[in-house]
Amino acid sequence: MSSVVAVPGSVAPAAPREVSRARGIRRFKWAILAPLIALFAGVLLPVLLLQLYFSFHQWSVYLGSWWDAEWVGLDIFKEVLTDPRFGWSIIRSLAFALGSTIGCFLIGFGLAYLMHKPFRGQALYYILFIIPMLTVPIVVAYTAEMLLYDAGPINDIISRIGGVEHKVPFLTNPDFALTSVMLLEVWNWTPFSFIIMLAGFSSLPKEPIEAARILGASTWRIFWEVQLPLLRPVIFLALTLRFLEAMAEFPKIWALFQGGPGSATETIPVYIFLTTWQYFEVSKGAAMSYLVMMLMIVIVLLAIRLLRREKHAIDAMTAAASRTA
Amino acid sequence: MSKPRVSRREFIKGGVGLTVLSALPYAPRAFAQAENDRIVAAAKGIGKTDVTGMIWSNYYIPMQPSMEDFRKQTGIGVGNIQDISIFDIPQRAMAEALSRSPQFDFFHIDGGMIPSLASAGLLEPLDPYMKKANFKIDAVGDYAKLFTYKGQTYGIPTDGNVHAQYQRKDLLEDPDAQKRYADKYGKPLAMPETWDDDFNIMKFFHNPEKGLFGSANLRNRANGVTWYLMYLYAHGGFPFADDMKPTLNTPAGNRALEIYLREKAVAHPESPGWGTPQMIPQIAGGRSVACQYWDGIIKLNENPKKSKTAGKWAYSTPPSANVGGKTIVRTISSPVGALLVNKYSPRKEAAAYLALWWGTAKSANQYVADNVNTFHDAWHKSNMTNPGVEAAYTSGGLKAVGECLQVACPPIYLTGYLEFQDQLGKHLSEAYVGQRKASEVLPNVENEWAKIVKRIGTKKLQEELATYKSNMPTIDKPKMS
Amino acid sequence: MTKSQKNRIGSIVRYTLLTIWAVIVAFPLYWMVSTSFKPSEQWFAWPTVYIPDPWTIVNYLDVWTDRQEVATGQYIISAQRPWIAFGNSLMIALTATTLSVVYGAVIAYGVSRYRVLSEVRMFQLLMLRMIPPIVIVAPLSLYYSALGLLDTATGLILIYFLTTLPYSVWMLKSFIDEVPREVEQAAEILGAPRWRTLVEVVLPLVRSGIVATFLFILILTWSEYLLALLLAKTEVVTLPIELSKYQGTTEGRVYGRQAALSVGITVPLVFIGLIIRKHLARGFSFGMIRR
Structure with missing residues (x-):
């Protein structure tokens, strides 16, 4: 930091100095934003426009180049909206995201609660618990196949415990398949919720909890009435991020099921993938993509409203705390 | 190694010889050598070129020695490959077609993709090169037809992938079983003649408790459709009428569906999710009774280093069916590994001659006889008499392959192949796992297919239908060799 | 009791x-x-x-290794050795992550001190991350092919950079917010250029935040599958794609080899993760937690 001190100070008179400072800040702000704007204008915008073009132009890939595609107005959107497969894939995606989010959260929260106070062996458990997040999804999928196939170790353990040979069809029963990937998602991403919640617990102010304890409140009441309300914003964050990431899950489902058995695991990403890259209905895929984007934006806007409210509450609280301090 | 250039006269002589010789069943060795020289001569002017291909390494590795040979003589060889599975290449090749990309010079791909890729403008017709090198695809029966589209040749086969009947001989020959079977069905226990025989034998030996499953046919979403189409063709069915109306909900289509679904009773409980990586250990490990399966697995089965069932199998064409008073035998060829050349590539000439080179008797015998890399199956006429090939397949196996090739049908040989195929596959898979009523499958698929036809263009597909139909086998039953 | x-x-x-x-x-x-x-x-x-x-x-x-299994006749999977894929993965993931974290820190600083993005804009930036990649990959591949970016490391780095930037900005902002302004003010009064203040004063103070963000973004870029599958071809194959080649094997399941490759993909991340595990917790709070 000594180098900063060595920089000579400016000696301009007061008023022009303020002006030049304002100008300097403006220039600095633009310099920060310029690459971001370039990225948006150069990559994202053309891609979204291209997608929009395909949503309104039927491109039959066998008949000509994409710039010759025929304008069909809202026909493609109509086709997508009346396609029951699309509806089902949305329902599956929502179910998958909801189920895995809740699973990740409950386990992550429970682990964080059990671990937020120091105890012997804490570091070891912590290390172990974050490893699943460091495992590549494709690896998770293939390892799961080794574990769950009919003659795999999980079925062996079940058979040993039950005493009779019993092979659960984790991977081939359509009633089970989506749950199987959901469990994998929970295994894979519980560390994320766990870490967030652990940070939340360790940041809880000590004073209100001590005060409640002195007043004779039970651990249970302290948890419900003091700790949980204070953790609300963190909980919202953990749930929202996880849910939105789970909506986009592709590698595990694709590597294990490719949408099957039957169509039990055909979620939105899988269906769009099939439509665009297997059927080459680029236009239909584009229209679906736009609808999915709309859906995601609605969900995200809702989440943002909640998050902002929580964030403001927290900011106000910190501000109040720092005033009293 | 330098070869003398072929003179004009020899060239013509070769051409005359070709017409004469092609009438003979198998070309003599000397002619085979001349074939290679002619390709070298035609490719000589191109000079040193490294081509890039999209090809699965399982196929590519046994093709490498003959490629190196070609490189020595012409300077043309393979520089880089994209190594992905033959089941994934169709999508990737279509993506290339969409972007008109010159990056890949050749694709080793399912021949069923020819109409789609040719329509999308990706494929270079190979006839001019074949003419210049005086080369002809010398395949068993009418197999070479499967690589033509609207009268032009777009692919050079390297893999005669056909479904053959696999039957456990040791089970058939068990005297006790023979007696019980005869008592139960009033028929001797032998290679199945009809599709019902096939199912009865599977059912008869099916014994999950002992780890023996009746059927090893695939029923997963990606592959099951190949079996359905085989059943359909085998019962005289065809997927489209002349006006491109789907004709699945027909007696033949329903019978195919019945066969498709009834085998669930004699299949491994995991079969709805199993692809070939899971099924092959079942077959070679002695845990299945019978199946119609890709013929390359014969080589695996009969290799004692890799299989517990060497010598225990009998092979033949799939069962027959009675259609309008005639007994017909059909099998399917999908995916057929064929070499296709990219029209947008600046190196297409080099790639085309390399493809022809790989289509010669000499090369084919080399990679087909490999019993370690068993992916290439016999297809060339000279394969049928080659001792190395016979050693890999056993004589019984090779005979079955030769017969199957004569009655091999293409998959849905139309533009939009993957879309037709996946719609059918999805519905079949749903019915197989019980997500959908069997009665809904065919009407629903017909509806979905009609939409695809409309989108791709009824007129365009009608024109293609002629090619598709002419690529179907013309004989009812294979001629026994 | x-x-x-x-x-x-x-x-x-x-x-x-x-x-x-x-x-x-x-x-x-x-x-x-x-x-x-x-x-x-x-x-x-x-x-x-x-x-x-x-x-x-x-x-x-x-x-x-190059121990060619053709000789032994067992289970051939790939003619290409995964070291090449390993190198690609390493280069692409590290470059994209570095870009994302560095530029993310710059934006985060701008937001924290100069409000270059309003709160609403910040949330919109986060929204960008929440669009599933499958939704844009088709037009992106056409666009890339027009620009000649298909099958190049640059193409993958660019899109990884863009899609992970929102996380970088959000995670780093929460750290920079905590740095007391007095230090910078002192620097500014002394006339230090703003860039130097950022690089020499602020960033060293949020080291642990940078480390945590770096790891998290590295997890995302190292394991990315869909974009690598559709935007890369021969020249650039990353490790997840290399592993997925086992999906189509025809000679039975080769679990041992799959596992040996999986271990190789997993070890680097776990190794880095264990070294910097202490920094992780704070990075994930996105400013929702104050100390």
């Missing part, structure tokens, strides 16, 4: 629950590692083999 009894029971319950989850986490990892050391006949033996007997490194040799 006395307090110490209560504590004892509490501690027993805690250890039991934690150990159950520890087993659930550890077993698949153990299975992956142990399978990678099993000889081929034990890959899918029934009854199941839990401990390799004998332990063998042949799977690693087959996958990671």
